[in-house]
Amino acid sequence: MAHRILIIDDNADIRWILSDLLESHGFRCEKAQNAITALSMVQNSDFDLILTDYQMPKMNGLELLQQLSASSRTSSIPVIMITAFGSETLESDAQQAGACAVLRKPIDSRELLTTVTQTIEKTLPPHSSPCQCR
Numbered sequence: 001m002a003h004r005i006l007i008i009d010d011n012a013d014i015r016w017i018l019s020d021l022l023e024s025h026g027f028r029c030e031k032a033q034n035a036i037t038a039l040s041m042v043q044n045s046d047f048d049l050i051l052t053d054y055q056m057p058k059m060n061g062l063e064l065l066q067q068l069s070a071s072s073r074t075s076s077i078p079v080i081m082i083t084a085f086g087s088e089t090l091e092s093d094a095q096q097a098g099a100c101a102v103l104r105k106p107i108d109s110r111e112l113l114t115t116v117t118q119t120i121e122k123t124l125p126p127h128s129s130p131c132q133c134r
Contacts, residue, residue, distance in 0.1 A: 003048040003120050008038045008126040010056045014105075018051060021109055022116065035059035039067055042074045042077070049120055054083035054090065065090040065097035067122070082107060082113060 005027050009015045019029040030045075032038035033073070036055050044049070050068070054061035061064040061081045081094045084105040091102040100119045103112060 008052040035064040049130045050079045
């Protein structure tokens with residue numbers, strides 16, 4: 001069964017590019033244009049991983065991580081944050097908030113695939129589901 005990934009980015013082109021890349025490697029992807037829509041989606045469906053942008057309108061990626069961590073339904077979903085900002089502070093803040101990894105835009109497709117695969121393998125071992133990175 002293919003792993004399900006939720007891609008959150010306010011840029012439709014980026015959502016489609018990431019989705020096409022991941023789906024071409026066997027993942028099933030759903031897309032959300034903002035964190036508020038994504039929070040609704042994760043309450044009603046199970047995802048193996050969330051790939052979220054940092055800078056979005058209404059709620060940024062760090063705020064999303066805090067919301068996910070606060071809910072028992074979503075706290076075990078591993079999250080990878082993507083950002084156009086090259087700040088070590090942001091990377092540290094994201095990891096402290098529960099991100100398993102932070103990738104910088106422009107996204108290198110090999111790095112993305114490796115990080116997604118390793119994160120899923122690390123956080124979703126057989127017969128277990130808790131996220132090991134939070």
